[in-house]
Amino acid sequence: MKPSIPKGTRDFLPNQVNKRKYIFNIIEGVFKKYAYKPIETPVMENLSTLTGKYGEEGDRLIFKVLNNGDFLAKADKEAIETGNSNRLIPSISKRGLRYDLTVPFARFVVMYQNEISFPFKRYQIQPVWRADRPQKGRYQEFYQCDVDVVGSDSLVYEAELMQIYQEVFAALKIPVTIKINNRKVLFGIAETAGVKELFVEMTTAIDKLDKIGEEGVVTEMTNRGIPSSSIDKIMAMLQIHDLDTLIANMNSEEGKLGCEELKTVFALLKDQGIDDLKFDISLARGLNYYTGCIFEVMCDEVKIGSIGGGGRYDNLTEVFGLKGVSGVGMSFGAARIYDVMEELDLFPKDVVQGMQVLIVSFDEAAFRYGFNVVSRLRKAGIASDIYPKPSKMKKQMKYANDLHVPFVVIIGDDEINSGKLTVKDMENGQQSSLDIESLISRINS
């Protein structure tokens, strides 16, 4: 039998795991400095928790886990007889695989509301599953990396999240533009243009500006039933990039409030010397649960779509029975960040470096001596290894090459007698004779 893995899933080889860990470690380090705490939720959730939260399409794409044991005994007979797969599901499956980290987080907040302190600041880095048709760059199992704070409507968290974006991407050395807008501003535009009841239609059209251009947006709005006089007003307002001008031109209390919220965030950030956050009035973010500030991160040098995004929501936990919990959060597009890092060659070399030193030996005595050397190196904290048997030089050096080891220590009679190790620098091929202490300092330097 020739083994394989399911379509849309991946194995991760050591270099890939280490590179991903490098990204997550940097992100986590920043999260912690900002006093966010990690949580983890189970891979399997009750289907009742997941169903109905992601729309009809989402419900279809949730992986369902078959009940164990004699599941047919309780199966919906009528669903079977009528060949109705969808209807059969609830009677033979009560669990599903996590589809995102947001719904499990909302469930978590409601379940542990008496054990956690609000504002509750959490981050979560775990895989999720979606039965999307697999294609290049889209997988059925992939990591999400979310950070949220719930239980406060303070705009200090919007500012803080922007600082986190800035700090993380600076640490990763990815050049980015961080864009911010506010759903209330968009609502204000709709209200000022007299089409507040068509707010969703308007934002859906504006959301496509990048892809279809201004003319396309006009056509889209027309098709979606927005009168042309309103469209003119909307398009004119989208040209305004100054918040005070916008307030002056806005005939909407909510719109003005959105502008004020943005001004507060900008002011808080300016105090910290951050002034490169970009107000983008056309930023809409598809998800309709956002109610305040929204943000998005684009890489300046690789065309790949957004590598991060988020916003404020007011009703995350309501569906699980807890009202009035405002929150704000964002996510890092881990897979795209990985691809950008690869394309811009931003991973430090030592990320994929498994070990610093490999010991090779010619006979049993040399091997025993070498095993003592490798133990000493490891005690000194140096990742190192010994080829497991005295063997032909060629074979052992091939292993060293395959593993890209920077230093090879060669041990034979001379080395045992003199106590000086022959050390080969694999990058330039130079050999030197060093005692073990000198070898340790050389590698540590």
Added chain:
Amino acid sequence: MKPSIPKGTRDFLPNQVNKRKYIFNIIEGVFKKYAYKPIETPVMENLSTLTGKYGEEGDRLIFKVLNNGDFLAKADKEAIETGNSNRLIPSISKRGLRYDLTVPFARFVVMYQNEISFPFKRYQIQPVWRADRPQKGRYQEFYQCDVDVVGSDSLVYEAELMQIYQEVFAALKIPVTIKINNRKVLFGIAETAGVKELFVEMTTAIDKLDKIGEEGVVTEMTNRGIPSSSIDKIMAMLQIHDLDTLIANMNSEEGKLGCEELKTVFALLKDQGIDDLKFDISLARGLNYYTGCIFEVMCDEVKIGSIGGGGRYDNLTEVFGLKGVSGVGMSFGAARIYDVMEELDLFPKDVVQGMQVLIVSFDEAAFRYGFNVVSRLRKAGIASDIYPKPSKMKKQMKYANDLHVPFVVIIGDDEINSGKLTVKDMENGQQSSLDIESLISRINS
């Protein structure tokens, strides 16, 4: 709707995540020093990969994932009509959740045999799923932590793995006894006693020595059809704890080879100053795929069963079509290690410490000032936070208490005017007045 999670699964709150990470970080650090590399495999495997590898009981306990879409269209009609759930599975489910890390690793080695270099040293820390009946301490989703090297029969790896056990448990401060034996030694005992064809029966009985005592083992062997003269010989040999005496008393080439293997491991370790590894001739390890050295770790101070174990196997990858790959590996019982650490109070305090400093403020001006202070602290690498709004002192201090923050910085007019922050040490209640640089050095010290 009142939210819940499936039976047998768990949410992990921040302290739990941080404690588990503490354990895994120590283990991973040691793995890396010994030149082991991380891999990750998908949560979902093809059912064909998993089925038949864990016995009939195991097959039942694998979680099966329902095929997406109109799965009934291809369902086995006869299985439905006869109400045969087991038979229906293959036609409606082609994926299952990972049941352990060993089978996916074997699959991985076979699939990537041309991309990896042998000996291949890998570790893997990921959750697995089993539909066991949930009970105290037994979950349906739990982490496994495995380390293996495949593609070499060198005993240096047995020695190295014992070093890893020693180093990890020393770093965790868990007092342990590491026991070692060799399946060939057990076979030698069976052969010497003239019952080599009853080897499995014998080891199954010996495996229970801890639980049922010597008399129990004798009864068990009798019940399993081992003649009483052989039992006498077996029980006599189990009293021998010296390898040379054992060799002298053994009438079995394979048994003698097992003893020699153990002697080699002991000699390699003695060179490194390790002499507390315990040869335990009655150690059997249930799993029948072990063929050489076997080991087990017991905690000296908490009765909880083994917290680690492993051994050498010769045929791991054969089921996937790759023969002759010898390997040796072991695992850490992550959940039990966690429980032991809790019981012996071994987690360092700062593991659960989310942040060092919380800033509290009395009015808008103080809040703005405080936001600058918290940004400075974070820039200095100090995990810190500001209460998100100027509020009543009592409310803010309660938040600080709930989060167990060691230092609270109180900001009002005096602090803004003087530039000196009021810092309250929450452990002893003392207040001091410090400028921000002094605060940073105090916390970092």
